[in-house]
Amino acid sequence: MKPFILLFLGINVASAVTHSLKYFYTGSTGIKGLPQFVAVGIVDGMNIDYFDSVSEKNILKQSWMEGARDEKRITDVRKVIQQSFIAGVKIIMPRFNQTTGVHVLQQMYGCELDDDGITRGYFQYGYDGADFLSLDKSSRTWTAANQKAVISKLKWDATGVDANIYKNYLENTCIEWIKTYVNYGKDTLERKVPPSVSLLQKNPSSPVTCHATGFYPSGVMVFWQKDGQEQHEDVENGETLPNDDGTFQKSAHLTVTPEEWKNNKYQCVVQVTGIKKDFNTVLTESEIQTNWGKTNRGVNTIGSAPIIGVVVALLLAVVVVVGVVIWRKKKKSEKGFVPASTSDTDSENSGKGAQKI
Template structure:
């Protein structure tokens, strides 16, 4: 299972090429101190809405999402009703799947991830949806064939039933090739000043002990379409390098680290190495030479407090998003559901029943 893995020094405006709208639903059974159902929506990996079974209400997570009522005064009521329907539907499916998998008690999760992508330069679009049970793919929708794919034997009965509903699958196809894209463009328009900004990071070299790997840590960049890597003599290194995941900072920016194993690097060769940060759409790279004088350790007071705080806050945000139901499964096949409201918004695509 590929776990979701699923924080400003210079700023100018540039537009990311590819935009995305994604919704993540999680229904849980017998989970302690966790809502039975949680739903979050993200545009370009920025959370825009939240709903859970405790509050029973969809709420905006960005100020600019309030603009949606100008186009649809009933937007928040409609989204709330749709989420309540999904809450009930996904809870029922957990009981069905427990029987399919010959399970009785214990903690179980049923997840749904769907959405679309749009390239604002080429116009290319993509739709996707997938369901997962206990962290593994359960069933996904093939947008090209308008049929369902069952990665596990327990999903075959569901695949056959959903494949026979040609009208529903045609609806899904039309939604993900047009309706979802229209909403994505609208949301990007609402949050243009936030979503289309560019911020470059501060880059630091960190090392715990003289024998530890040297970490190149970039924090404060936006968007997250970046590359961070080590190179030697101008060539990118693939050996003795460990790439970390991109994490959220509390201020909406991102951070990422990449480690370099220097145990076999001679002292005289350190000058041949450098860390390179590249941001999509920005022609100028940020290059940091592997210089012992630039390396900071975790021994107080040398280690930068800002980095520590940023990392901790970033991890807390990551945990919150993960708990909110943002899951990615090992395989990448996808599928989709029917809308239960008439507004056509991306979060109103109702999940189909399993049986």
């Protein structure tokens, strides 16, 4: 399996509106002080619910989710899933000659719906931070990431039933639920919030960081231009990260000498999905915010608590739930909509699969 790589060929990707529904399940052993099972649902980058084996109760994280589904049913289903995931870790450990220690089984799956009707779906397992098993929707078979996962592949491929169930879920049921959730939360999920853009630098020899924050939705492009042309050399792009208020942030780092940017026109360009306007910030000495004394015109300086503190807290939460298994996507077009059922049956299907890992 190769990682999903997107090449930007001069296309303004930020112009396309995409809604997504993703689930992350984590079963673990040997981690003191942390739940053995955690389940998290995410719509358009926003955490919609949370369940763990300590509270054994599904908790809504967004007020607009109230009434969208039967939460008692979701809680009951996830109680069943937690048992299968905890058991799943113990099923896999002997294959790696493991009897003790910290080990983690994860399931990551979901779907996306573009405003032009194109859909995508993905379903994958990871074990101890590495790929383990994934669904190939086109062939309705399972792909083993290593020799230890071949046993699981053979079990899942034996009848083909599971592949059909998950394929149908990803291409139909999951898309139905995206539309349901977006309808319930449209005031939040379809809002457009422009970014606040700052140019940051630790010291005169450090890279200049273009930091865009506070924007919504999460679809964004942040890039540097030199004399009107997009700059790829000496540029490092950061990940899109969540803020605690439901908005997002992203950075692009430019390594350039003061002499170089003073003799050429460098600017940072930010494009956000659904917002036609580009946000351009020209690199000048007066625009740079630092923590070494030249300028400090706002709270978003390098090392400041409003940015770094929130990011660290969120990343810690994500690490516990998601771990480091690579999330991959496969594209496929699909149209059609059937009214959603009364519960999100993804959870039920997931539990059945994990029991025979």
